[in-house]
Amino acid sequence: DSGVTQTPKHLITATGQRVTLRCSPRSGDLSVYWYQQSLDQGLQFLIQYYNGEERAKGNILERFSAQQFPDLHSELNLSSLELGDSALYFCASSVEGTGEETQYFGPGTRLLVL
Amino acid sequence: GENVEQHPSTLSVQEGDSAVIKCTYSDSASNYFPWYKQELGKRPQLIIDIRSNVGEKKDQRIAVTLNKTAKHFSLHITETQPEDSAVYFCAARGISSGSARQLTFGSGTQLTVLP
Numbered sequence: 001d002s003g004v005t006q007t008p009k010h011l012i013t014a015t016g017q018r019v020t021l022r023c024s025p026r027s028g029d030l031s032v033y034w035y036q037q038s039l040d041q042g043l044q045f046l047i048q049y050y051n052g053e054e055r056a057k058g059n060i061l062e063r064f065s066a067q068q069f070p071d072l073h074s075e076l077n078l079s080s081l082e083l084g085d086s087a088l089y090f091c092a093s094s095v096e097g098t099g100e101e102t103q104y105f106g107p108g109t110r111l112l113v114l
Numbered sequence: 115g116e117n118v119e120q121h122p123s124t125l126s127v128q129e130g131d132s133a134v135i136k137c138t139y140s141d142s143a144s145n146y147f148p149w150y151k152q153e154l155g156k157r158p159q160l161i162i163d164i165r166s167n168v169g170e171k172k173d174q175r176i177a178v179t180l181n182k183t184a185k186h187f188s189l190h191i192t193e194t195q196p197e198d199s200a201v202y203f204c205a206a207r208g209i210s211s212g213s214a215r216q217l218t219f220g221s222g223t224q225l226t227v228l229p
Binding site: 002033042043044045048056058090099100102103105106107108 | 120146160163205215220
């Protein structure tokens with residue numbers, strides 16, 4: 001157990017809908033990263049937050065947004081969902097968010113868009 | 115932005131043999147190269163990492179080598195065991211889209227250790 005929690009574990013929804021994925025980082029970690037892992041694909045970096053502020057952005061679609069709250073948990077919002085958004089979404093956390101330190105991954109949220 | 119290529123995509127070895135996975139990267143300014151192991155249905159976990167001021171790092175049966183000139187790095191697993199079977203991802207900390215330096219992952223290698 002990495003200490004990073006994600007909810008829900010599984011999510012099934014329909015095209016056009018909106019969902020929110022939640023992540024709680026390890027105690028003491030200030031940075032949260034979001035990744036998308038599609039079937040047979042690697043991990044695609046989406047976005048990073050550090051202590052409540054956006055620090056880096058990857059290939060995140062405009063339909064997706066995220067935020068980190070004062071208690072450091074983070075939410076990833078996916079809207080106008082398409083079939084191709086079906087994937088495993090991981091969040092990871094690290095202490096300082098420099099990108100040169102260990103990132104601890106949560107168990108992931110498996111999203112299925114029908 | 116950074117581009118990381120990983121080979122092979124699948125690798126089968128006999129128990130006790132060695133396994134080597136190779137990655138190349140494009141951003142010459144990349145300075146941090148971790149390797150993650152992902153077992154089926156589980157989260158990725160860091161197994162070893164190397165920084166650009168070091169050429170080789172070893173941790174028991176696992177070693178990583180880095181060639182900055184050629185922009186490639188490799189994972190070596192010796193005396194493989196069935197529990198080494200998993201997907202292995204390399205990554206490089208380079209420029210992602212925009213100006214931020216973040217991890218770019220390779221596409222993964224499915225390692226199968228045959229008993």
